[in-house]
Amino acid sequence: MINTLSRDAQTDSDFDYWWEMEGPWVEEPNHRRGGISGVQRCRINGATYYIKKQTDHTCRSLRHPLGYATIARETHRLDVCHKLGISTPEVVFSQTRLHQGAIQAILATRELAGFSSVEAWQESVTDDFVKKETLDALSRKLGEILSRLHNSRWQHGCLYDKHIFFRHERKGSNEIEVALIDLEKCRRRLSISQASRHDIRQMRRHMPAMTERHWGIFNSTYRQFSYLSPNKGVPWLSTTDCN
Ligand SMILES: Nc1ncnc2c1ncn2[C@@H]1O[C@H](COP(=O)(O)OP(=O)(O)O)[C@@H](O)[C@H]1O
Ligand SMILES: [Mg+2]
Incomplete structure (x- = not known):
């Protein structure tokens, strides 16, 4: 510590x-x-x-x-x-x-200095171009770090926009650093797909800032890094998943 x-x-x-x-x-x-x-x-x-x-x-x-x-x-x-x-x-x-x-x-x-929760950022951002660019980068980064978490069978368990923080690595840069908070419900599942399915479906319900375009970016980045077999069905990694 x-x-x-x-x-x-x-x-x-x-x-x-x-x-x-x-x-x-x-x-x-x-x-x-x-x-x-x-x-x-x-x-x-x-x-x-x-x-x-x-x-x-x-x-x-x-x-x-x-x-x-x-x-x-x-x-x-x-x-x-x-x-x-x-x-x-x-x-x-x-x-x-x-x-x-x-x-x-x-x-x-x-305090996560320089970071903002997705929830707070969404309420404050007014520029549509900045919003789109930031959400593109955030969706990619989330795909990368959540696949890493799930590849080890860990499930965050409370993936709401108020628990996902981010900041730009440098001013004006498109590189984003994501931090996760409130890990009280985080637990290890028996399989990658259990952890993945639970977190991604939960995030889909609690990330109103992300549009279908952003889910598309998230899904393809997540698939790129995930150990989930691409041949097995993973409906929660599709923009038409409605569960
Ligand atoms: N290290 C931190 N940096 C910035 N904000 C934080 C930090 N820890 C907690 N918060 C803020 O406090 C809120 C409550 O913390 P959280 O860990 O979610 O506790 P709870 O179990 O009560 O939900 C978070 O939603 C966030 O806004
Ligand atoms: Mg909380």
């Missing part, structure tokens, strides 16, 4: 330090999985961090049949993506503790 904060912030009381950090909630904290989860945006020493705080927010696995903090799973998945060469927010602090009978967990990440 990379900890880029000052030494003062790296003592035994790190957990309290992050837990007590205050900032506006990005969205109202929600109650799910039998617990509470929320993300606060905080400024520390001139930099911005997103701090996810959860109480009794757990998930189960074969290894942890009684449940473990969802944040521990998300932190692991951030690491998986990083190892696959897929950009994700930099983790500065991630820890779980049992406190007065409750499981508390924190995941603090550094």
Whole structure:
């Protein structure tokens, strides 16, 4: 884990330090999985961090049949993506503790500086030419990185436009870097096609910015890099897939 904060912030009381950090909630904290989860945006020493705080927010696995903090799973998945060469927010602090009978967990990440979510960008872009060019490049890049994720049988699990961030590599350049966030639901599937089918169908429903033209670009780039057999039917990689 990379900890880029000052030494003062790296003592035994790190957990309290992050837990007590205050900032506006990005969205109202929600109650799910039998617990509470929320993300606060905080400024520390001139930099911005997103701090996810959860109480009794757990998930189960074969290894942890009684449940473990969802944040521990998300932190692991951030690491998986990083190892696959897929950009994700930099983790500065991630820890779980049992406190007065409750499981508390924190995941603090550094702001994806210079990036914008597809959702926010779509609401702000006004120039049709810029929009088309950017979406062409974004569709290609998404085809490349999602095929890489799925080739290892990993499924993001929540591919909405608010969780897909991007930036231009240089000002005026058409090269785009994509970063994925909110890996809470990311899990490994038994086959590439399971992961691929789930994520791509989900993305199709939650990426209103992309037109048929962009899905065409996405599909052909994805096929180029995917280990899925081109001879087997992959209806979700067609612009006429309506599931
Ligand atoms: N490192 C980050 N950089 C920029 N924005 C972020 C970052 N982490 C979270 N966010 C913002 O906070 C929102 C909530 O974070 P997310 O991980 O999706 O939490 P939740 O599990 O509550 O949905 C995201 O949709 C995004 O707008
Ligand atoms: Mg989210």
